[in-house]
Amino acid sequence: MHGFDEQHTLFRQALRDHLDRHVIPQVDEWEERGELPRDLWKPLAELGCFGLTFPGEWGGMALDFWHQIVFIEEVSRCWSGGFAAAVIAHPVLALTHLAESGSDYLKEAYLRPGIAGEKIGGLAITEPHAGSDVASLRTTAVRQGDHYLLNGSKTFITNGVHSDFLVVAAKTDPEAGAGGISLLVVERESPGLSATKLRKLGWHASDTGELAFDDVKVPVKNRIGEENAGFYYIMQRFALERLVMAVSAVAACDQALAYTLQYMGEREAFGRPIRKFQVLRHRIAQLSAELERLRAFNYQLCRAYDEGHYQVTECAMAKLLATELSDKLATECLQCFGGYGYMEEYRIARFFRDSRLGPIGGGTSEIMREIIGKNVIEHSK
Numbered sequence: 001m002h003g004f005d006e007q008h009t010l011f012r013q014a015l016r017d018h019l020d021r022h023v024i025p026q027v028d029e030w031e032e033r034g035e036l037p038r039d040l041w042k043p044l045a046e047l048g049c050f051g052l053t054f055p056g057e058w059g060g061m062a063l064d065f066w067h068q069i070v071f072i073e074e075v076s077r078c079w080s081g082g083f084a085a086a087v088i089a090h091p092v093l094a095l096t097h098l099a100e101s102g103s104d105y106l107k108e109a110y111l112r113p114g115i116a117g118e119k120i121g122g123l124a125i126t127e128p129h130a131g132s133d134v135a136s137l138r139t140t141a142v143r144q145g146d147h148y149l150l151n152g153s154k155t156f157i158t159n160g161v162h163s164d165f166l167v168v169a170a171k172t173d174p175e176a177g178a179g180g181i182s183l184l185v186v187e188r189e190s191p192g193l194s195a196t197k198l199r200k201l202g203w204h205a206s207d208t209g210e211l212a213f214d215d216v217k218v219p220v221k222n223r224i225g226e227e228n229a230g231f232y233y234i235m236q237r238f239a240l241e242r243l244v245m246a247v248s249a250v251a252a253c254d255q256a257l258a259y260t261l262q263y264m265g266e267r268e269a270f271g272r273p274i275r276k277f278q279v280l281r282h283r284i285a286q287l288s289a290e291l292e293r294l295r296a297f298n299y300q301l302c303r304a305y306d307e308g309h310y311q312v313t314e315c316a317m318a319k320l321l322a323t324e325l326s327d328k329l330a331t332e333c334l335q336c337f338g339g340y341g342y343m344e345e346y347r348i349a350r351f352f353r354d355s356r357l358g359p360i361g362g363g364t365s366e367i368m369r370e371i372i373g374k375n376v377i378e379h380s381k
């Protein structure tokens, strides 16, 4: 079913060891503070985490996709959706666009330092008036000689405040709808760019930000790929983002379920551990069964992805089912903790908050059903 071998196991052990020692003991503090320390990136880069599948020419490891899956699973088990989101968004959202469609100049300037953990990136697509409907975004990039003049705003951007560069989707041909969008790499220090951190329900350690562009000059050489081909690049890589979100959701559920079982063994009511109550046992049995089914489905898609097949409909299915299961599992596991589940000392409370984002980010559940419905129903004609 899965494609993990001894090499993946060794990588998993090294990464888990690092996360157990340097991340998990700190996440409570990062969540409290509402941001991640800058020095967390370099050691992860030294383990290869940001260039696992990227070419050696740019500092990557050129390994198979299963290494990427190990990375996603391990960072998703650290009890901080915000930490996982930040360290996944950098390679999977920002660097993938550079690796797959960037010029050699962009790869030298951003991909290489990105893989080395020296420059951190984010992907800025969503706008205050355009989330699900990407084609209707309003940020414009008007070409003036050797640069574009960028105006507009973005919101809900992961790594939006503390990253060093942003891959920004903007209209280079406002009349052309989806066919008029380009992707531009914007430097954090560009004059006219400002960012504000947003307060939110969960993902507290992540610096989700709102961005404003006021006559920001972006060199034409900072455009990723062809002009007006941005929508195509975004859609092409959404399948990867959705598969990654599905894998991440299942891994986070594993951790939450194990934590819940431990509590159920320790907590007593009516003279016996609560894990003896059949109603709770059945709840755990049902969740475990659903989790295993989705893990198998995810791995089937990972194998296809590793072999070069983009399964858009199936990745939407995986994202829909896994993030909704995570949301359900969070509610039901928290219930097993009784009042303690509602307390911040118990990490299940954070998991409950963080899981809520799954069916919203990276395309909502409603949009996943739209994609699946369109592809299943229209292809059946």
Ligand SMILES: Cc1cc2nc3c(=O)[nH]c(=O)nc-3n(C[C@H](O)[C@H](O)[C@H](O)COP(=O)(O)OP(=O)(O)OC[C@H]3O[C@@H](n4cnc5c(N)ncnc54)[C@H](O)[C@@H]3O)c2cc1C
Residues within 6 Å of the ligand: 089, 122, 123, 124, 125, 126, 129, 130, 131, 132, 133, 155, 156, 157, 158, 159, 200, 203, 208, 357, 360, 361, 362, 363, 364, 365, 366, 367, 370
């Ligand atoms: C913490 C966080 C981090 C994020 N990180 C990033 C990031 O790094 N980069 C980035 O670009 N974006 C990011 N996002 C944005 C995220 O992808 C969007 O919030 C999401 O795509 C939904 O867009 P929206 O919020 O504008 O909702 P809307 O599109 O306004 O949707 C509102 C509601 O209407 C429903 N709806 C919309 N259209 C349809 C339809 N056709 N049929 C049925 N129902 C529909 C939606 O499902 C939803 O329930 C992030 C969001 C959050 C909250």
